Amino acid sequence: MNAPASLQERYLDLxxxxxxxxxxxxxxxxxxxxxxxxSRELEAGTVSxxxxxxxxxxxxxxxxxxxxxxxSAYMESGSSKEALARFDRMVRASAMGDGGKPVPFEAFCAxxxxxxxxxxxxAHPTFSMSDKLRAIIAELATHEAGSPEYGAALEALKDExxxxxxxxxxxxxxxxxxxxxxxxxxxxxxxxxxxVGIARDLYPLQWAAFRPELSTLASWVGYxxxxxxxxxxxxxxxxxxxxxxxxxEAYAARVGAIIEKGPDGKNVAKRLEKLKDKLERAAAxxxxxxxxxxxxxxxxxxxxxxxxxxxxxxxxxxxxTKDIRDELHELIIAETSEDARMELIVLHAAIATxxxxxxxxxxxxxxxxxxxxxxxxxxxxxxxxLDGRLPLxxxxxxxxxxxxxxxxxxxxxxxxxxxxRQMMLVARFLTCIDRDTVIRYLIAECEQPxxxxxxxxxxxxxxxxxxxDISPLFETPDALERGNRLxxxxxxxxxxxxxxxxxxxxxxxxxxxxxxxxxxxxxxxLAIERLQIQMARLIEKxxxxxxxxxxxxxxxxxxxxxxxxxxxxxxxxxxxxPWARSWFRRLSIPLKHESSFQGTDGFLLFExxxxxxxxxxGILVAENSWTVNExxxxxxxxxxxxxxxxALRSYQTALYNDPDYGSxxxxxxxxxxxxxxxxxxxxxxxxxxxxxxxxxxxAIPHNATLQQLGFxxxxxxxxxxxxxxxxxxxxxxxxxxxxxxxxVKMIAFARRQSSLTAFxxxxxxxxxxxxxxxxDAGGPGPQRGACLTLAERLAENGTAFAFAxxxxxxxxxxxxxxxxxxxxxxxxxxxxDESRRALYLLHAVRIxxxxxxxxxxxxxxxxxxxxxxxxxxxxxxxxxxRVPEAVDLIAETFPRREDTGSSVPMHEKADFGxxxxxxxxxxxxxxxxxxxxxxxxxxxxxxxxxxxFGAYG
Numbered sequence: 001m002n003a004p005a006s007l008q009e010r011y012l013d014l015x016x017x018x019x020x021x022x023x024x025x026x027x028x029x030x031x032x033x034x035x036x037x038x039s040r041e042l043e044a045g046t047v048s049x050x051x052x053x054x055x056x057x058x059x060x061x062x063x064x065x066x067x068x069x070x071x072s073a074y075m076e077s078g079s080s081k082e083a084l085a086r087f088d089r090m091v092r093a094s095a096m097g098d099g100g101k102p103v104p105f106e107a108f109c110a111x112x113x114x115x116x117x118x119x120x121x122x123a124h125p126t127f128s129m130s131d132k133l134r135a136i137i138a139e140l141a142t143h144e145a146g147s148p149e150y151g152a153a154l155e156a157l158k159d160e161x162x163x164x165x166x167x168x169x170x171x172x173x174x175x176x177x178x179x180x181x182x183x184x185x186x187x188x189x190x191x192x193x194x195x196v197g198i199a200r201d202l203y204p205l206q207w208a209a210f211r212p213e214l215s216t217l218a219s220w221v222g223y224x225x226x227x228x229x230x231x232x233x234x235x236x237x238x239x240x241x242x243x244x245x246x247x248x249e250a251y252a253a254r255v256g257a258i259i260e261k262g263p264d265g266k267n268v269a270k271r272l273e274k275l276k277d278k279l280e281r282a283a284a285x286x287x288x289x290x291x292x293x294x295x296x297x298x299x300x301x302x303x304x305x306x307x308x309x310x311x312x313x314x315x316x317x318x319x320x321t322k323d324i325r326d327e328l329h330e331l332i333i334a335e336t337s338e339d340a341r342m343e344l345i346v347l348h349a350a351i352a353t354x355x356x357x358x359x360x361x362x363x364x365x366x367x368x369x370x371x372x373x374x375x376x377x378x379x380x381x382x383x384x385x386l387d388g389r390l391p392l393x394x395x396x397x398x399x400x401x402x403x404x405x406x407x408x409x410x411x412x413x414x415x416x417x418x419x420x421r422q423m424m425l426v427a428r429f430l431t432c433i434d435r436d437t438v439i440r441y442l443i444a445e446c447e448q449p450x451x452x453x454x455x456x457x458x459x460x461x462x463x464x465x466x467x468x469d470i471s472p473l474f475e476t477p478d479a480l481e482r483g484n485r486l487x488x489x490x491x492x493x494x495x496x497x498x499x500x501x502x503x504x505x506x507x508x509x510x511x512x513x514x515x516x517x518x519x520x521x522x523x524x525x526l527a528i529e530r531l532q533i534q535m536a537r538l539i540e541k542x543x544x545x546x547x548x549x550x551x552x553x554x555x556x557x558x559x560x561x562x563x564x565x566x567x568x569x570x571x572x573x574x575x576x577x578p579w580a581r582s583w584f585r586r587l588s589i590p591l592k593h594e595s596s597f598q599g600t601d602g603f604l605l606f607e608x609x610x611x612x613x614x615x616x617x618g619i620l621v622a623e624n625s626w627t628v629n630e631x632x633x634x635x636x637x638x639x640x641x642x643x644x645x646x647a648l649r650s651y652q653t654a655l656y657n658d659p660d661y662g663s664x665x666x667x668x669x670x671x672x673x674x675x676x677x678x679x680x681x682x683x684x685x686x687x688x689x690x691x692x693x694x695x696x697x698x699a700i701p702h703n704a705t706l707q708q709l710g711f712x713x714x715x716x717x718x719x720x721x722x723x724x725x726x727x728x729x730x731x732x733x734x735x736x737x738x739x740x741x742x743x744v745k746m747i748a749f750a751r752r753q754s755s756l757t758a759f760x761x762x763x764x765x766x767x768x769x770x771x772x773x774x775x776d777a778g779g780p781g782p783q784r785g786a787c788l789t790l791a792e793r794l795a796e797n798g799t800a801f802a803f804a805x806x807x808x809x810x811x812x813x814x815x816x817x818x819x820x821x822x823x824x825x826x827x828x829x830x831x832x833d834e835s836r837r838a839l840y841l842l843h844a845v846r847i848x849x850x851x852x853x854x855x856x857x858x859x860x861x862x863x864x865x866x867x868x869x870x871x872x873x874x875x876x877x878x879x880x881x882r883v884p885e886a887v888d889l890i891a892e893t894f895p896r897r898e899d900t901g902s903s904v905p906m907h908e909k910a911d912f913g914x915x916x917x918x919x920x921x922x923x924x925x926x927x928x929x930x931x932x933x934x935x936x937x938x939x940x941x942x943x944x945x946x947x948x949f950g951a952y953g
Contacts, residue, residue: 002051004058011841031761031840035847052845053937059842060162060944067947068140075614076567083617090621091198102202115213117623118594123173123221125677125700126599128952132160138607162943170678177221180603181358183612192349196342212349217359224364226444228679233412233425234297241290243357248283252276258343265335281316307409310432320436321351355437365419366444367451373419374454392450399495404463427462439468442509446472447479449489475511477518480527484534491542505548512555512562513699520652521715526645529580536583552594557601558951559715560703565749572622582628601951634737644722651718662694663802668881669708672938700953707946710758715750720817731823748826753948758843763803765850768794786858793875846941853931883935894920
């Protein structure tokens, strides 16, 4: 057996020799050559698949340790103590007025008694690490190298494979989200306590009147139906009831803790005992209600029992927190102990920002679901029935004439359209569970005002229009281009404007992930920034008064889905720049900003109590301590930067529409991905669509596939080509502009983690010429026949040529980018970066393993075509790395042992076959088992590769 360390050293030496080759051969590819070296050793038996598995594990471990180090730096504060100190400095600085004196108490309250930021957890499928692996990376990120905790984490890592949990269910995702929310809530309690302490220091005579609200928490895990149909209404009801029960129990425990400390105020302890009892009884009631919905709702008796349990009167049920908050307010006044008073204020803040749940909830559907429901409900059928001004005008009249309809749970069960059923669910939440916490209603792929007005109509239909915020999502190229006009049309619509004024809020959602997929991540961020600014201008222009702007920026933690790798501050100031924020301040428009935290990668920021406090405080510091450079040339030289934006967007749009791009994405890499969530990789729809396959592939698997291929064209490319025509001027702008500098840092990081060399090497396995050359170089022997079989099968396969064309296109652009990065001091040297050489090696190992799978596939003996498949079909599946499908077909064709059924009694004796295996055990032992084992290895390597990017997908 070859030790991983010795293999790594030997292969890295080989790699360095290959890297030097382009000096003699400009087309030489070091990763391809190293992969071939490893493959030859593997087929010769010099190394085994077990050896390579050990090497891949070591390289993946190293990538994870490096990722943990970056994560620690990303959080900015080195400890909880340091995080609290940063938060303290930020708040105190904000409270200082002229002459070094505190601002008036009223101004301090106006600043900190309104939640100007919101954390939103989503179940996007980035659950790429097991719970143990996630705990390990958290330990590594929060302890110093050399500490006992760090050492224990490294030791635990040795035995933990790089793969997700085997079971990917919505329930697991909900549990994970709730765990994160619990730690985030604890962090906010600490920060609220710190904030009250500052108020006590600065305003010793007034601080007891302070009621802080730093931030809201929210989740759509269990409530998001965009592109999925596997979440039943009863699932959502059950989730919400459990969240309610958990939060009420937490509130009761907090009251109990205050009682234990012995409050001093008259009758305060007795009143707190009553409040604690009330909360405990309400928690038990909610728990029983959740239990009723645990049953089979297809059973009429169980369904009726659950529905009636939730709608029948219950003296213990609590439906809003007003009485509780009023009671706490009176207790704060009555209490004389400062410590108890502070804890009561902190509890009031928790209840005010969370309500009767662990967080607010976001419901989400898509525009197609809304349109289908509208057609069905109003009978608006036929081509173009929803197009133009007339349907919008008619729908506005319908809203004015509509009176709320009464519904029950049977109505919910019987409704067939998703949009109407979801609005009924909103009504049930508000009527039966929590009537004073506003619900967000998100509409994906919203590109016309009719869609949002239709949602308002449904809300009016069920009497909930004053309790929801309708939020169109802008993520497609058309939506981003025309988003300002859509917002303007909604404000101009009489019914919708009335809704906005009654709610006191106008809400939108932006989508970095999908926008970046279609037009590139840098153009997407610029287009979203433009839309944010346009929204401020439209609100001011429209004359809307006393209306808050709410912008929910949806993005992942990866480069390809809109996150900046620099720090939490970079993260928040990338998704909403100081320049965009300044427009709302300039126009005196109250702004609430929200940010998404998606799946494992997002939840990882809150994996431990320490991380949650460092992350929550760091984000709130970033949200509340931005400054804008009014002379930033990126904004003042608008003609130049606008030309740059259009050139960059044009490049990325053409790239996305290049058929060679699709060929590369769908070649094989996506088939090496684990399932990393309960949501499907491709979108479901209520009706057929005319999209291409690439457009139907969701952003996360799309970006995950690019990570597997080794290069991120939707982040890295286009920047160099857009700058080349006025290179010196653009380089000068990058040096002087904070906005351009931040973008360059993002691209430079993406470039360091990407490898066009690795990308090109992947195509080797699809190149008939490579297999012919290998057959020739290997001389006579069984492997020659396998190579020729593969060459013959690949002769008509054009994917290798598509890879080559796409590579040439990317390489041309990369030359321009690298010239720019070199000019700015951010160039990439493959030999200077040890982790980059390790990346090359990990790619080479997996390419060698893919070659191994294909050579084993070519060993498959010919067989007669059966059941619409043949040997050629199996070969094609394995060339695409669709190993599970191929293995099933091979096993069906070549069973390990034939089942001949019961023995037929024969008078005549025979001895042939009595001790003979009648199946094909050699096929199972020498083809099925090896390729299945290697397939598992290759998928684990995929997770190792994703560590390099700091996030999955």
